[in-house]
Amino acid sequence: MDDRSLLIDASDIRTLLRRIGPDALMDDLTTRLERAIRQYDPATAQVPARTGLQYESPEWGLLEWMPAHFGEQGTTSKLVAYHPANPVGYGMPSIVSTISMFDTRSGHLLALMDGTLLTAMRTGAASAVASRVLALPESRTLGVIGCGTQAVTQVHGLSRVFEIGKVIVYDVRDEVAATFAERTAFLDSPVTSVGRNSLGDLLARADILCTCTSVAPGAGPVCPEFEGKPHLHVNAVGSDFPGKLELPAAVLRRSLVCPDFREQAIVEGECQQLEQAAIGPDLVTLVQNADSYARSRSSPTVFDSTGWALEDHVVAVMVFEYARELGLGRSITLECLPADPLDPYSLLASPALAAALRPASASEITSAGSPRGTTERSDPAR
Amino acid sequence: MDDRSLLIDASDIRTLLRRIGPDALMDDLTTRLERAIRQYDPATAQVPARTGLQYESPEWGLLEWMPAHFGEQGTTSKLVAYHPANPVGYGMPSIVSTISMFDTRSGHLLALMDGTLLTAMRTGAASAVASRVLALPESRTLGVIGCGTQAVTQVHGLSRVFEIGKVIVYDVRDEVAATFAERTAFLDSPVTSVGRNSLGDLLARADILCTCTSVAPGAGPVCPEFEGKPHLHVNAVGSDFPGKLELPAAVLRRSLVCPDFREQAIVEGECQQLEQAAIGPDLVTLVQNADSYARSRSSPTVFDSTGWALEDHVVAVMVFEYARELGLGRSITLECLPADPLDPYSLLASPALAAALRPASASEITSAGSPRGTTERSDPAR
Numbered sequence: 001m002d003d004r005s006l007l008i009d010a011s012d013i014r015t016l017l018r019r020i021g022p023d024a025l026m027d028d029l030t031t032r033l034e035r036a037i038r039q040y041d042p043a044t045a046q047v048p049a050r051t052g053l054q055y056e057s058p059e060w061g062l063l064e065w066m067p068a069h070f071g072e073q074g075t076t077s078k079l080v081a082y083h084p085a086n087p088v089g090y091g092m093p094s095i096v097s098t099i100s101m102f103d104t105r106s107g108h109l110l111a112l113m114d115g116t117l118l119t120a121m122r123t124g125a126a127s128a129v130a131s132r133v134l135a136l137p138e139s140r141t142l143g144v145i146g147c148g149t150q151a152v153t154q155v156h157g158l159s160r161v162f163e164i165g166k167v168i169v170y171d172v173r174d175e176v177a178a179t180f181a182e183r184t185a186f187l188d189s190p191v192t193s194v195g196r197n198s199l200g201d202l203l204a205r206a207d208i209l210c211t212c213t214s215v216a217p218g219a220g221p222v223c224p225e226f227e228g229k230p231h232l233h234v235n236a237v238g239s240d241f242p243g244k245l246e247l248p249a250a251v252l253r254r255s256l257v258c259p260d261f262r263e264q265a266i267v268e269g270e271c272q273q274l275e276q277a278a279i280g281p282d283l284v285t286l287v288q289n290a291d292s293y294a295r296s297r298s299s300p301t302v303f304d305s306t307g308w309a310l311e312d313h314v315v316a317v318m319v320f321e322y323a324r325e326l327g328l329g330r331s332i333t334l335e336c337l338p339a340d341p342l343d344p345y346s347l348l349a350s351p352a353l354a355a356a357l358r359p360a361s362a363s364e365i366t367s368a369g370s371p372r373g374t375t376e377r378s379d380p381a382r
Numbered sequence: 383m384d385d386r387s388l389l390i391d392a393s394d395i396r397t398l399l400r401r402i403g404p405d406a407l408m409d410d411l412t413t414r415l416e417r418a419i420r421q422y423d424p425a426t427a428q429v430p431a432r433t434g435l436q437y438e439s440p441e442w443g444l445l446e447w448m449p450a451h452f453g454e455q456g457t458t459s460k461l462v463a464y465h466p467a468n469p470v471g472y473g474m475p476s477i478v479s480t481i482s483m484f485d486t487r488s489g490h491l492l493a494l495m496d497g498t499l500l501t502a503m504r505t506g507a508a509s510a511v512a513s514r515v516l517a518l519p520e521s522r523t524l525g526v527i528g529c530g531t532q533a534v535t536q537v538h539g540l541s542r543v544f545e546i547g548k549v550i551v552y553d554v555r556d557e558v559a560a561t562f563a564e565r566t567a568f569l570d571s572p573v574t575s576v577g578r579n580s581l582g583d584l585l586a587r588a589d590i591l592c593t594c595t596s597v598a599p600g601a602g603p604v605c606p607e608f609e610g611k612p613h614l615h616v617n618a619v620g621s622d623f624p625g626k627l628e629l630p631a632a633v634l635r636r637s638l639v640c641p642d643f644r645e646q647a648i649v650e651g652e653c654q655q656l657e658q659a660a661i662g663p664d665l666v667t668l669v670q671n672a673d674s675y676a677r678s679r680s681s682p683t684v685f686d687s688t689g690w691a692l693e694d695h696v697v698a699v700m701v702f703e704y705a706r707e708l709g710l711g712r713s714i715t716l717e718c719l720p721a722d723p724l725d726p727y728s729l730l731a732s733p734a735l736a737a738a739l740r741p742a743s744a745s746e747i748t749s750a751g752s753p754r755g756t757t758e759r760s761d762p763a764r
Contacts, residue, residue: 001473003392010385010715014729022727046435053428056456059487065447072440079459079482081489087723089488096489096717098482100461105441106471107463107478112494117718120726148724176724227638261582317625333392335478336499341469342530342558343565344502347396347406350437 003337007327008113008319016322017093017117022186026153026160027110029315031126036130036314037287039191045070049264050080050305054241059085061218062241066309075102078115078312090358093120093149094214095244099316111320115312117285118319122155122311127210128281130303132161133290134258135233137297140165142189143206145199145246146213147171147220149181150237153348158235159187167191168202169350172213200226209234217243225250234302246300248272257301261308265373269306283308343381390495390701390711399499403569404723408535408542411697412507419511419669420695427452429691431646431746432462436623438680442468442598444623448691457484459630460497460694464623466596475531476596477501479624481698491717493702497694499703504529504693508642509592509617510652511644512665514543515672516640517590517615519679525588527581527604527628528595529553529562532619536592540617541569549573550584554595591616599625607632612653616684618652629684631655637682638662642690665690 015024045217047070052064058082067077080097087094097115102108131139142164143152147172155167167189171177177193183189194202203226205210215222215238222238225248238246247270251304258273259265260283271279283303286293323329340346399407427450442465449459459621462479467709469476479497514522524546526533530553536551550569553559559575566573576584585591585608595622597604604620607630616637619627629652639656641647642665648654653661665685668675703712722728 007714007716010718010729013718017727017730020659022730046437048433051430051433053430053449053451053457055451055453055457056430061486061489063449063457063484063489064453065449066459067435067445067447069435069445070438071437075435075437077445077461079447079461081484083487083489086488090490091487092490093726094721096491096719098491098494098716101481102445102463104437104443105465106468106474107443107445107465108472108474109478109480112480112716113720114716117720117726117729146760149726152725152727179724183722188726206593223420237501282712291628297669332389334389334397334480334494334496336496337391337478338499339473340565341475342474342561343534343567344475344499344531345399345534348399348404348501381422382623 001337003333003335004331005109005334006320006323006329007245007332008109008323010113010114013114013117013319014330015328016319016326019326020322022156023067023160023166026121026125026156026352029121029318030128030160031197033122033125033311033314033320034129034287034308037284040284040310049261049267050309053082054104059083066312068309070313072316074102075104076100076313076316078309080115080119084216095149101314101316101320107376109217111329113316113319118315119312120153121317123237123305123307126308126311127154127303127306128161128236129156129287130258130305131158131208131233131235133286133293134296135162136231136300139207141205141207141308143202143209144169145209145211146238147176148214150212150287151180151210152183153186154235154237155187156211157282158208159189161253162208164189168197169193170202190274199224199277203228206375210237211246212237213246214238214245215257216247217241220245221248222246223248225367229301230300231298234301235305236302237305239270239304240268240270240306242268244337245270253278255302256284256296257302257304258283259304260306264306264308265304269304270302271304383719385715385717386713387491387716388478388493388702388705388711389714390493390705393702394705394710395496395499397710398701398708402536402704405542408503408507408538411503411700412510412539412542414509414700415504415693415696416511417500417670419666422666422692429643431649432691433641441465441471446752448694450691451486452695454486456699458482458695458698460691462497462501466598469530477531481694483698483702493711495608495698496699500697501694502535505532505687505689506535506695507620508687508690509619509685510543511538512640512687513590513615513617514541514689515675515757516667516678516683516685517544518613521589521615523587523589524549524718526551527586527591527593528620529558529595529675530596532594533562533592534565536594536617537566537569540590541571544590546571546714550587551575551583552584579604581606585610588614588687592619592626594619595628595695596620597628599623602627603630604628605630605633608725612682613680614682617687618684619687620688621652622688624650624654626650627652627655633682637662637684638678639684639686640665641686642688645692646688649685651686652684652735653686718763
């Protein structure tokens with residue numbers, strides 16, 4: 001029995017990013033995610049729709065869990081909190097999370113790591129995977145609506161699989177749009193921010209559009225009705241809660257809408273706005289049959305990205321493997337796994353303490369004859 | 383923004399047990415749990431039924447989450463795995479878990495701790511709380527069926543609120559029953575283990591009975607039909623999964639059956655065997671109206687203990703408070719909370735690295751005039 005868990009903390013993730021580089025990590029993640037989706041078999045995996053708590057006080061927030069089980073390949077669970085007031089109110093990202101990895105045989109915690117950066121990266125990688133199937137390969141102009149954390153990794157992920165020549169961005173807060181270029185300065189693509197008045201221009205010029213806002217449930221859709229290019233592909237990332245919507249229904253109705261995970265998207269995603277029959281293939285169907293969906297590239301398409309626990313599993317396994325390879329993380333003994341699995345208090349069993357806890361030592365009881373039946377057990381000390 | 387989390391590991395829990403003592407900790411926990419139940423108000427708390435994954439391969443197991451939200455008083459979530467093959471197959475307890483505590487305002491992880499020992503202790507404390515309402519105060523003889531980890535803390539918890547004069551125990555594995563006295567040697571009560579043939583004698587003599595087995599779903603009930611003392615109180619602890627049953631239906635039908643949490647017990651607990659109308663008051667109703675239920679002590683009663691997330695919340699808060707008081711645990715920075723909450727990669731922003739990542743430094747861009755609109759943002763370095 002190994003009672004240790006690998007703790008991969010923020011400084012380990014920072015070291016990993018520095019050693020491997022954000023681009024190489026994003027590339028590796030996109031490759032792994034595409035492979036995992038291609039190999040996904042619901043007969044051996046269990047990835048249920050997430051469930052959680054929603055509360056209004058002291059701030060509007062969500063706490064959710066996102067488990068994923070892949071038999072002997074392991075089980076992971078992300079605990080994720082969504083608090084849209086965080087960036088302005090607490091100087092924190094709106095999505096904060098940790099990911100636990102378990103040994104499926106015993107339930108032992110193998111590793112624990114940050115999920116905050118990893119969620120942003122895997123969401124970018126997921127859009128890259130979906131866009132590679134659904135968007136025109138020669139897409140050049142990327143529109144972005146909502147310029148927070150997720151927007152950075154959307155642009156990053158897409159820039160690794162498309163030759164992005166121009167990024168046009170909009171945010172409800174002008175200064176957030178205006179500073180987006182700084183946050184994506186590691187890219188080569190020029191970024192133009194536009195105000196509300198030029199949103200129509202952004203929507204008209206985009207080959208690929210990413211929506212990734214914190215719009216409140218009931219307050220959407222964020223986008224007005226718009227025409228868009230005939231081949232427009234949208235990665236709709238922000239809609240991930242009942243009533244939270246970014247795209248107008250008319251855009252969805254004229255597009256092939258592909259949810260990451262249908263069961264979840266009909267409850268939380270843009271698919272809330274569609275009849276079941278109007279929903280297109282899910283991400284697994286899309287990737288496993290990419291050639292037959294390539295014809296969709298010349299007509300409007302939407303990737304309804306609610307965030308799928310398989311993506312968290314893939315990024316966690318990637319980080320775990322890098323950590324072992326690079327010697328990152330540290331071993332902790334978090335779980336109380338006592339010497340005797342049937343005795344929780346045997347955790348205390350140092351010789352001195354065992355003597356203090358027990359009225360007489362095991363050998364004394366044995367030699368004196370025990371009224372409690374302890375002589376029935378062989379004494380390992382003898 | 384405080385990005386630190388308090389890691390309370392197995393050695394901290396061990397130190398806590400040594401410094402405070404198992405008895406004083408169990409007493410404090412029982413007091414806190416009773417108070418929390420008395421004050422429980424569903425209008426301000428959210429404690430949903432747990433949900434989880436169940437799998438057959440590579441071992442039969444469960445992974446579940448148990449969240450509990452108490453507004454400004456905080457939010458906790460336990461991730462708990464149940465693998466009944468653990469003790470024999472892997473030398474580990476069958477129930478292994480960790481508990482996360484969150485700052486409800488932001489979703490920041492305040493603390494992370496073992497939940498393995500704490501689950502066993504809180505389950506013992508819950509039986510103590512329920513038994514104090516439902517069992518005869520002069521109960522002396524405790525029967526135990528199933529002699530694993532949970533049995534140790536059942537006996538411990540009950541011994542703190544009743545003058546237990548005799549403990550009679552049975553386990554399907556004779557050697558587990560025979561060694562139970564050793565595992566509870568810290569108690570003053572003499573323990574007698576009996577074999578299958580004397581199970582009827584155990585059931586006839588008990589004033590209080592605790593069932594805490596790992597019986598497989600569909601294989602129960604564990605107990606045969608039996609008469610029992612007129613005032614018998616049963617703490618039915620093991621039934622916590624659909625089809626997993628310990629008590630015969632006839633015993634339930636003649637008893638006042640009180641679930642810890644009705645919504646969960648009708649799915650997972652002994653309450654599976656009862657019509658809705660035949661289910662008695664839940665633990666909250668019981669504790670909040672203890673005086674009026676005292677009359678039930680002279681007739682058969684059952685506490686259907688499936689394990690309630692409120693109990694995990696209470697034990698986690700207790701351990702967190704002790705850790706702060708005693709200086710236990712250590713500060714970790716697990717979450718990647720970057721300097722700029724809108725830029726996940728600002729995690730990387732050491733001056734040297736920022737320069738390497740960005741083609742030109744912010745001040746250079748500003749002084750040269752930026753084509754990307756960065757001059758619209760005031761430069762904090764100036």
